Amino acid sequence: MDAAYTVDSLLIENAALKAELSEVKEKLSWLMEQVSSHRRKLFGVSSEKTIYDNKNEQLTYIMDDVPDLFVVHETGQEPEIQSGQQQRAKPKKRGEMSTRLPANMPVEVIECVLPAEELINNGEQLHPIGRELVRRELKITPAKAIITEIWRTSYSSRESELSDEKVQIIKPPLPPQVIKGSMCSPETAAFIITQKCVMGTPLYRQWQDLKRKGIPIMRQTMASWVIRCSEDYFEPIYDRKRQQLLGHSLLHSDATTFQVLKEPGKSPQSESCMWQYRTSGDAVQPIILFEYQPDKRQERPRDFLKGYNGYLTTDGSSVYNKLPGNIILTGCFYHARGYFTDALRCLKEAEQKGSLALIGKEYCDRVFAIEREIKDKPYGERCEIRQERAAPLLVEFRAWLKKVEPYVAPKSKLGKAVGYCLNQWVYLTRYLLDGRIECSNNRAERSFKAFVINRKNFLFSDSVAGGRATAVLHSITETAKESNLDPYAYIEYVLRTAAGKDIRKDAALLDSLMPENVPESCRVPV
Numbered sequence: 001m002d003a004a005y006t007v008d009s010l011l012i013e014n015a016a017l018k019a020e021l022s023e024v025k026e027k028l029s030w031l032m033e034q035v036s037s038h039r040r041k042l043f044g045v046s047s048e049k050t051i052y053d054n055k056n057e058q059l060t061y062i063m064d065d066v067p068d069l070f071v072v073h074e075t076g077q078e079p080e081i082q083s084g085q086q087q088r089a090k091p092k093k094r095g096e097m098s099t100r101l102p103a104n105m106p107v108e109v110i111e112c113v114l115p116a117e118e119l120i121n122n123g124e125q126l127h128p129i130g131r132e133l134v135r136r137e138l139k140i141t142p143a144k145a146i147i148t149e150i151w152r153t154s155y156s157s158r159e160s161e162l163s164d165e166k167v168q169i170i171k172p173p174l175p176p177q178v179i180k181g182s183m184c185s186p187e188t189a190a191f192i193i194t195q196k197c198v199m200g201t202p203l204y205r206q207w208q209d210l211k212r213k214g215i216p217i218m219r220q221t222m223a224s225w226v227i228r229c230s231e232d233y234f235e236p237i238y239d240r241k242r243q244q245l246l247g248h249s250l251l252h253s254d255a256t257t258f259q260v261l262k263e264p265g266k267s268p269q270s271e272s273c274m275w276q277y278r279t280s281g282d283a284v285q286p287i288i289l290f291e292y293q294p295d296k297r298q299e300r301p302r303d304f305l306k307g308y309n310g311y312l313t314t315d316g317s318s319v320y321n322k323l324p325g326n327i328i329l330t331g332c333f334y335h336a337r338g339y340f341t342d343a344l345r346c347l348k349e350a351e352q353k354g355s356l357a358l359i360g361k362e363y364c365d366r367v368f369a370i371e372r373e374i375k376d377k378p379y380g381e382r383c384e385i386r387q388e389r390a391a392p393l394l395v396e397f398r399a400w401l402k403k404v405e406p407y408v409a410p411k412s413k414l415g416k417a418v419g420y421c422l423n424q425w426v427y428l429t430r431y432l433l434d435g436r437i438e439c440s441n442n443r444a445e446r447s448f449k450a451f452v453i454n455r456k457n458f459l460f461s462d463s464v465a466g467g468r469a470t471a472v473l474h475s476i477t478e479t480a481k482e483s484n485l486d487p488y489a490y491i492e493y494v495l496r497t498a499a500g501k502d503i504r505k506d507a508a509l510l511d512s513l514m515p516e517n518v519p520e521s522c523r524v525p526v
Contacts (some may be wrong), residue, residue: 176500331427
């Protein structure tokens with residue numbers, strides 16, 4: 001045998017090749033996870049339900065040794081259907097199939113009567129014997145544009161006209177303008193803002209639609225109107241709502257990217273940030289505020305929440321870690337479950353059952369199952385049940401995570417899920433301290449949904465002023481929606497009531513414009 005190939009050298013080479021092969025397999029597995037994840041994001045559904053969610057299965061876990069981490073025991077069986085039986089859906093009642101229309105909606109009545117010449121039949125005079133409602137139809141017409149001309153009559157006295165003295169002319173006051181020197185009315189501004197922030201119709205699409213109707217309003221003009229209305233009328237409401245927000249003891253926060261083309265010191269392609277802060281479910285008057293900032297630095301939430309004392313539920317982002325000690329961070333089990341769901345989806349259907357990803361997801365599902373059971377109970381009772389049922393479950397979950405951690409690759413989907421839970425454990429378990437705290441940041445996620453959908457349509461803001469107006473007006477519309485207000489009616493009421501006035505200097509007027517104080521005409525019909 002060649003001296004260069006001794007037994008020892010071959011063993012060393014074999015060990016090196018095995019290590020290299022193991023590393024290649026790990027990288028290949030990670031790459032296949034990325035491909036599967038990206039394909040699912042492009043073409044798959046976003047729901048986190050799995051093939052096991054609707055089955056009558058309960059997963060139990062044995063923690064004695066490492067192999068048992070992979071064991072899943074099934075209890076319970078699918079209900080059997082005897083031969084000749086079929087599952088039929090319960091028929092809907094007639095009232096459930098009909099659409100309920102608001103009682104206060106204007107009604108146009110069409111009478112079907114015989115003309116006078118047909119009221120004689122075979123020489124006999126006909127007379128009405130009854131009247132019945134045959135059907136109801138809903139008539140929807142496109143938005144109509146009307147030009148409002150404001151004429152003013154001037155007055156003087158005959159005596160002053162005949163005398164040598166200067167004629168005194170008296171003119172009645174004009175109705176105030178929303179934007180001085182502009183043809184923008186409260187209705188027009190409310191329509192444009194609602195279409196942009198509620199319906200997700202960007203200004204350039206509104207311009208195209210108005211152009212087809214023969215209304216030549218350029219999008220630059222509409223943008224100017226939106227910014228002026230935001231600065232003059234809605235920023236004071238926003239500032240007052242911020243003061244009210246900081247007076248609460250439970251808040252949620254989240255952030256997402258936002259692009260502003262003309263941000264000083266930044267390229268048009270760079271990303272800015274839209275922050276969100278909102279009240280929790282215990283708030284009588286919900287408040288949802290967005291804040292535009294050029295970046296996602298840690299001082300942004302610290303500055304916005306200056307003076308706040310209480311709990312803050314977040315998604316676990318590190319930008320919140322430098323908040324002062326008077327703000328207590330709580331975590332989000334929705335994000336924890338999402339990581340396990342991502343890992344589960346990267347597996348083939350045959351591999352999912354009994355997998356670590358499914359076990360981790362099922363632990364999170366059990367946390368949410370408890371929350372669904374107690375959601376309508378008083379906060380004190382809710383806290384007691386959490387201590388009795390959720391606390392032992394979380395102890396078991398953490399023990400399972402610690403056992404699993406050495407056997408998963410940190411950069412894999414499953415490794416990220418396990419790492420997220422362990423790194424966030426202190427924050428994830430703080431919801432046990434108070435029955436008012438929610439175990440997830442879903443409330444903030446839902447409030448961001450409308451803005452994210454709108455962002456896909458308008459893509460960016462041209463200027464910093466536009467970015468700030470976007471944040472303020474989305475705050476107004478989202479708070480209005482959660483307060484059961486019609487956003488258009490509320491915005492039109494604010495602009496009509498405050499037109500031409502400085503509401504920053506009129507505290508009583510500003511109070512009357514708060515969502516909780518507006519008249520019933522601004523509310524959504526029940």
